[in-house]
Amino acid sequence: MSWLLPIVAVTLWASFKGFKDTAFRNKWLLVPYKVHYDRQSYRLLTHGFIHADTTHLFLNMFVLWQFGGSVEDALRYGELDSGWLGLSNRWTFAVLYFGGMLAAGLPALSKHKDNPNYASLGASGAVSAVLMAYILLYPTHKLLLFFVIPMPAVVAGVLFFVYESHMNRKGRTGIAHDAHLVGAAFGAMLMLAYEPALLANALEALRNAWSGLW
Numbered sequence: 001m002s003w004l005l006p007i008v009a010v011t012l013w014a015s016f017k018g019f020k021d022t023a024f025r026n027k028w029l030l031v032p033y034k035v036h037y038d039r040q041s042y043r044l045l046t047h048g049f050i051h052a053d054t055t056h057l058f059l060n061m062f063v064l065w066q067f068g069g070s071v072e073d074a075l076r077y078g079e080l081d082s083g084w085l086g087l088s089n090r091w092t093f094a095v096l097y098f099g100g101m102l103a104a105g106l107p108a109l110s111k112h113k114d115n116p117n118y119a120s121l122g123a124s125g126a127v128s129a130v131l132m133a134y135i136l137l138y139p140t141h142k143l144l145l146f147f148v149i150p151m152p153a154v155v156a157g158v159l160f161f162v163y164e165s166h167m168n169r170k171g172r173t174g175i176a177h178d179a180h181l182v183g184a185a186f187g188a189m190l191m192l193a194y195e196p197a198l199l200a201n202a203l204e205a206l207r208n209a210w211s212g213l214w
Helices: 004-020 022-028 032-037 043-049 054-077 089-111 124-137 153-170 177-194 197-211
Strands: 142-145 149-152
Touching (some): 004 022, 004 054, 054 089, 124 177, 124 197, 149 153
C-alpha cells in the first residue's frame, strides 16, 4: 500500500473545499485554544490537509510529490535496518508524515493555547519531515535551492535549519517557522532511529561538500 497518492488526493480535496467553504475550513484549522480547552485534538491532524491559498497548496504538494515517492520506496523496499523501532515497512511513511504533522502543531499548542484568535493551517510541518528524511537517505543527491542553485542535499538541509531558525527568531512573518523546524526535526529523529548509520553518511557527505569548496 502506498500512502503518498491518498495523502495528496485528500489534501487537494480538503484544501479546495476549504477555499470555498469557510465553515468547513474553520472546523479543520489548528486553533490551540480549542484543542486545549474544548479537547478538539483532531485539529492537530486536520490542519495539515487545508491550506491558505493555491500557492501554499501547490508548494507543499510539489515538494511532497518530488521527494515523498523516493522516501516511501526506500522505507518499503530498501536495504535499511529497522533500528530499535521495529516498524512494519508499510507503516513507516505514515508514521513519518503524520508524526511530522502532529509534532509541527506542538509549538503553537504551547505558545497560543490561551489565544482564541490564533489559528494555523497547512502541511508544511509534515512535508518538512519528509524532506529531511530524503536528505538523510540521499545526502549527496543534488537539490536546487530556490529552484535555481544546485547543491548536495545535506547542504540544503543545513541551510534549511539555519534559515528557518533565523526567520523563527525574527518573527512576525505570518509563517509558522517553528512548525517547519519541529516537523523537520521529527523527520530527522525518526530516520536516525530507523537507521542510525544515516547520520555518519550525512556527516561524511557534508565534510566532502565542504572540502570541495576549497
